[in-house]
Amino acid sequence: MPIxxxxxxxxxxxxxxxMPVQGTEKAITINYPPDKTVREYGLLxxxxxxxxxxxxxxxxxxxxxxxxxxxxxLGTECFSVPLEPGINTVELIAYxxxxxxxxxxxDVFRRSELISGFRNVPPGFKKxxxxxxxxKICTKCHILKPNVYDxxxxxxxxxxxxxxxxxxxxxxxxxCYSCHKKITAQSYVHGPxxxxxxxxxxDDDTIPDYSVKTPDSELCYECHIDEKKDWLxxxxxxxxxxxxxxxxxxxxxxSDNAFNLxxxxxxxxxxxxxxxxxxxxxxxxxxxKEGHPTRGRQDPLRVGKELTCASCHSAxxxxxxxxxxxxxxSLYELCQKCHKxxxxx
Ligand code: HEC
Ligand code: HEC
Ligand code: HEC
Ligand code: HEC
Ligand code: HEC
Ligand code: HEC
Ligand code: HEC
Ligand code: HEC
Numbered sequence: 001m002p003i004x005x006x007x008x009x010x011x012x013x014x015x016x017x018x019m020p021v022q023g024t025e026k027a028i029t030i031n032y033p034p035d036k037t038v039r040e041y042g043l044l045x046x047x048x049x050x051x052x053x054x055x056x057x058x059x060x061x062x063x064x065x066x067x068x069x070x071x072x073x074l075g076t077e078c079f080s081v082p083l084e085p086g087i088n089t090v091e092l093i094a095y096x097x098x099x100x101x102x103x104x105x106x107d108v109f110r111r112s113e114l115i116s117g118f119r120n121v122p123p124g125f126k127k128x129x130x131x132x133x134x135x136k137i138c139t140k141c142h143i144l145k146p147n148v149y150d151x152x153x154x155x156x157x158x159x160x161x162x163x164x165x166x167x168x169x170x171x172x173x174x175x176c177y178s179c180h181k182k183i184t185a186q187s188y189v190h191g192p193x194x195x196x197x198x199x200x201x202x203d204d205d206t207i208p209d210y211s212v213k214t215p216d217s218e219l220c221y222e223c224h225i226d227e228k229k230d231w232l233x234x235x236x237x238x239x240x241x242x243x244x245x246x247x248x249x250x251x252x253x254x255s256d257n258a259f260n261l262x263x264x265x266x267x268x269x270x271x272x273x274x275x276x277x278x279x280x281x282x283x284x285x286x287x288x289k290e291g292h293p294t295r296g297r298q299d300p301l302r303v304g305k306e307l308t309c310a311s312c313h314s315a316x317x318x319x320x321x322x323x324x325x326x327x328x329x330s331l332y333e334l335c336q337k338c339h340k341x342x343x344x345x
Contacts, residue, residue: 027054027094027102031076031137035106037128038121039083041251043182044108047078047138048092055094055101062088076141080182085112087122113248114262114271131209143175146199150174153196156181174198186254192223193253201252215244216252231317238323241316249315266295269309276309300338311338 031047050072060068060081067081087109094102109125112118153174174196184193192200202210213219221228240248251260270277282292299307313323328334
């Protein structure tokens with residue numbers, strides 16, 4: 001059974017307020033993260049102690065952009081900031097009134113499989129596996145061992161406006177929510193993540209804790225059985241699908257693009273096939289000079305959707321060369337799908 005959170009919170013508050021100010025008189029001490037860590041995704045969880053005698057507000061900048069303003073509540077303050085691909089310089093500035101009393105800077109590298117310059121981790125940076133260490137500072141207030149509710153949690157969204165320490169949440173929902181709640185704060189959220197079924201993919205029996213199967217398609221195909229059957233029965237699979245890297249394109253959690261894609265479909269395709277952007281390849285052998293449109297028009301076959309690369313190509317698999325999206329036998333038939341007027345001659 002989970003120990004009552006409110007009790008823990010009060011104990012933590014007492015502990016924190018009873019702590020003497022350190023001799024060095026620092027306004028901010030960072031509990032997490034250490035300097036020069038590596039992240040895969042766009043969110044960084046931060047926890048700091050703020051000595052209220054010395055400071056009364058923290059501003060968090062990431063690469064000089066203001067990302068959070070923290071007014072102290074408990075003395076231990078937690079927040080998340082978004083990360084850009086590449087090196088992110090995080091600056092925490094403590095104020096007392098209008099005066100800057102302290103300024104702490106640390107770096108985080110956000111790796112990106114999609115951007116060649118950010119694929120490799122620069123020297124000096126390393127991955128910090130948060131859950132593989134005993135995090136005693138955090139367990140004063142958070143629960144770090146999944147409990148029975150994590151197996152089939154009540155979606156926290158069922159209780160709008162309820163803070164995570166409320167009994168209702170603590171005793172029914174995911175323990176991951178208190179620290180990772182922003183992971184689902186996206187326009188499109190993946191089915192299992194949207195109901196906080198984090199343990200359907202992550203497991204604390206793995207080493208490092210919560211790491212997932214590789215290649216990740218093994219994980220995805222556990223639930224996407226129909227897709228597995230369909231795609232693997234086709235003659236051609238798309239390069240990244242062939243090597244099982246679903247998450248090079250899809251976020252397993254959520255994103256601001258349909259289908260939880262890391263970029264919009266067109267930007268995603270052009271990311272790896274820049275030379276195809278102008279559509280010249282579609283009608284290369286014809287007299288038509290301008291190239292075929294690849295975006296910015298209505299897709300005649302998919303009502304309400306914009307024409308993209310995926311209007312003609314499957315992102316996953318096809319029985320036809322060049323991964324055509326339709327059951328067509330020739331280039332000519334492909335054109336006819338959308339251009340009925342070509343069917344006369
Ligand atoms: C004194 C109690 C306390 C301690 C100790 C504590 N936290 Fe928190 N943490 C909180 C509270 C309260 C919230 C919720 C804040 C809110 O709802 O805005 C929170 C929220 C978070 C969040 C989510 C922030 C967001 O807005 O996305 C993260 C990440 C987090 N904590 C990480 C940690 C880590 C890592 C540690 C240990 C190094 C830690 N916390 C220690 C009380 C604590
Ligand atoms: C005390 C807050 C806290 C709680 C509770 C928590 N996490 Fe985390 N988790 C973190 C922080 C901080 C990181 C480092 C990444 C980041 O900055 O967000 C992290 C990282 C991870 C990672 C990346 C691997 C690693 O170890 O760095 C996974 C996967 C993960 N968490 C899953 C979960 C799952 C699943 C749960 C619930 C069973 C959970 N977390 C509960 C704070 C927390
Ligand atoms: C559909 C499977 C799936 C579900 C459900 C899922 N995850 Fe993940 N998660 C992954 C995969 C795959 C990765 C990437 C692992 C890697 O690259 O090593 C990942 C990575 C992470 C990371 C690490 C990000 C980083 O910066 O390295 C965190 C944190 C995380 N998951 C938290 C969660 C939480 C919290 C939930 C529940 C809301 C959740 N996950 C649900 C599959 C899933
Ligand atoms: C625990 C089961 C489970 C696992 C594992 C899983 N998914 Fe899903 N996925 C779902 C469910 C449920 C939906 C929602 C289905 C729906 O809304 O039609 C979904 C939906 C999706 C969608 C959006 C479909 C749409 O029409 O919007 C994509 C894309 C997707 N999953 C990709 C992945 C990828 C990539 C992985 C591996 C990292 C993965 N899934 C692993 C259960 C899972
Ligand atoms: C090259 C990028 C890319 C890769 C790799 C990729 N997908 Fe997709 N996926 C897409 C795009 C783009 C769409 C939306 C297609 C559309 O607009 O019709 C999509 C759609 C989906 C859908 C929803 C509807 C459908 O087409 O069935 C699911 C489910 C899905 N992908 C799962 C997966 C899984 C599982 C893998 C790994 C085996 C994977 N994807 C690999 C780009 C990718
Ligand atoms: C992560 C990089 C990556 C992304 C993103 C990507 N592709 Fe690919 N694509 C590849 C690789 C690798 C191959 C196989 C090598 C080759 O033939 O160039 C390939 C092959 C292809 C082929 C087949 C070439 C042939 O005739 O055999 C087509 C068509 C294609 N991609 C279309 C797309 C479309 C459409 C999208 C967007 C939904 C997309 N790709 C996104 C990497 C990518
Ligand atoms: C209107 C349909 C259509 C659209 C839209 C389209 N393609 Fe194509 N694509 C084709 C056809 C047809 C071929 C085969 C051309 C040939 O045989 O000469 C092809 C071939 C390809 C190939 C493989 C050919 C090679 O030379 O390796 C890739 C990769 C590709 N397309 C990517 C893309 C990307 C990326 C986009 C979006 C920017 C896109 N396509 C948009 C119809 C389309
Ligand atoms: C998925 C649907 C689709 C397919 C398949 C397709 N097109 Fe198109 N095509 C379009 C759209 C949409 C436009 C823009 C029409 C507009 O703006 O009114 C267009 C425009 C054109 C144009 C410019 C003149 C015009 O009609 O506006 C030519 C030429 C053309 N397509 C040739 C082809 C050829 C050749 C093929 C086969 C290789 C092909 N298309 C396949 C959707 C498609």
